[in-house]
Amino acid sequence: MRLPAGSTVWLLAHDLRLDWRRRTAVAGARRWMALVITLGAPLFLAGVVGVPLGLALNRFGAPTSWAASLIAAGVLASAFTFMLSQALAEVVDALYERGDLDLMFSSPIPPRRVITVRAIGIAFAAFSVFGFFALGPLVALALMGQPRWLAILPVLYACALAATGAALALGALLIGLVGPKRTRFIGRALSVAFGSAFFLGTQVFALMSGQISREPAVVRLSRLMAGWAPPSTGIVLRAFKGEPRALLLLIGALLAVFALATAWFGPRFAAFHAAAKSAPAAGGGRAARARPFRRGLTAAVLAKELRLVLRDPMLLPQVLLRVVYLVPAGLLAVRYGRQMNFTALSGAVLAMTLMANQLAGSLAWMTISAEDAPDLLASSPAPRARLQRVKLLAAVGTVMAFVALAAIPLAVVAPYQGAVVLAGCGGAAVSAGLVNLWWQRPGKRSAFRERAPAPWFVTLAELVLGLLIALAAGLASARHLAALAPAAAALLVLLALRMPARP
């Protein structure tokens, strides 16, 4: 059946096809294999995770308590912030990056239709993560006689549509307020802020609450918030339970946000897109400045790598996101160190080391694999091995600069633990950098989020390596001799991953 050319469905099919091809190309997988994984993974999740979880949830019956009500609203609110984060990043990408929009806007198809279709796609991408993980347990619950729980899925998708509508409006607002030149960075930074809002909220609460508690901060925060849960929570709960009127009301309200945003923003998006793409480049106002040249290869490469990371509006927020997760753990470490609570401290040290590992992995990919002018380096007389060492240094040095912000105050209150944090994070950063060096995945910096994955065993080993070093650091900070075991295992994994240097 041929779809009518230029129609909404036709455009949707076009976007879907492009998205599918992009994803299968990134995965490097055969299409049939990707199809099997896409369809099979939720079913597998439903069977392996969904059924046991469904059984466990089923014991509680229909949720009616304030706690269930709050959890329902809390889940929706936190899902909304994550969806808003993802949708805003996608909207900013669409404003600046998506070349196919030029083609679409130059065609006779109304811009509103183009944007509506693109927004539906963005919303689906934002929904898919939650839908993927929710599908298994929900199907299991439905099979066990609670089909109303399936109502969560349309609510979540409506939530994703509303988040996309809000992201469109926010994008437009930013262009109007700060101009197209700054919207790219601020939009991305806001996306990070929304994405980490829930985590940061719990961490800020944990830091601000005076006493040490065995209860997780999220539970204590929920208990505190129970006193002022908004009345709309009731509608959310009733919708989650599948009550038709509440369900329609909630979905209707969320869809209205999407419809209003696309109706207003769609016709204007072409103009915003053009403004964003023709925004003047940064740095134009400093024509008189000509900083003296640095001396030598190391200084030149370090300066170049740091400039490229700091100036990339796509990458910087990704880096900041990891830093955002690193800083609260660091602050907690200082607090627990001051209180000499070494059990709690070891958890914070473990988290910091893991974050350092993740951050170094991202930065090392950018500096080592995502070289925008590899032929320039190859045609220069600079030795390849030295260039790569400097690039590794740029990645590890940046991570350690962030780690030092927490490690130095910690070293003042607990010198041994401060040293452990520096050693653990340093080891984690260097190991992540080395894995990136030995198993390079060349790609463009602009493709950071879609970068080609390493072979599966390298990805797994990288993860295990980070966990082992983090575990070793956590145990060492509590003065456990057992720290030697994961440290030795990490060393073995690293040695196993070592590749002979290429000529």
Place this chain on the structure above:
Amino acid sequence: MSGSGLTTVGLSKAFGPTAALAELSFHVRPGELYALLGANGAGKTTALRIIAGLLAPDAGSVEIFGVDALAEPARAKQLTAWVPDEPMLYERLTPWEHLEFIAGLWNLDPAEAQPRAEALLRRLGLWEVRSQRCGSFSRGMMQKTALAGALLHAPRLLLLDEPLTGLDARMAREVKDMLRELVAAGASLVLTTHILEVAERMADRIGILHRGRLMAEGSMEELRRRTQGAGTLEEVFLELTVQPAAAGP
């Protein structure tokens, strides 16, 4: 064969079953501009990449001003600059920062590199935009920035792949003048171009590549004599490259 300038002997390179270069031998003297011409896929860029040290040949040798480029690549690269058809730039660096990076890569003394960078940027009309990021530049401005980077270390061998792409008429003239000055100062220059008039007017000698083989080589006069009656370089080029193709299997 001379111990100076560029000498390639028997360069061969295959990508799978396809022979990109087949025993390519040519010599470019110091103070000579050599144009390497050929249709798309003839092997021009492969040849330049091998000479620039980016690609290892399957067979053959490359000597740059007396340095065996395959045995001592770092020494050879110190003498060479390569400007590919796609400028090798960082979009988020400014021209000034790009030149600073190049100075670091070639290990130049900042006291010498800095005034030279300023002179190059001024001559190429980039001084006023030296603090703007290259990502906002037109193709021509990017090409000029890449050229400034290539000339910063005063190379003795310059390899240029389509150097005039994207340049307006005035700047193309300026670049051609700069290249002539370099040649007059004793540099060896190899350029590839699809604009045959440029090769005809600028080159001291011309080599015509076809399917990886050097079909003909010489000055414009020598090539005309060889083709007996062809007037322009375009006619020479078409005669030399079409005939073997028609005679092929």
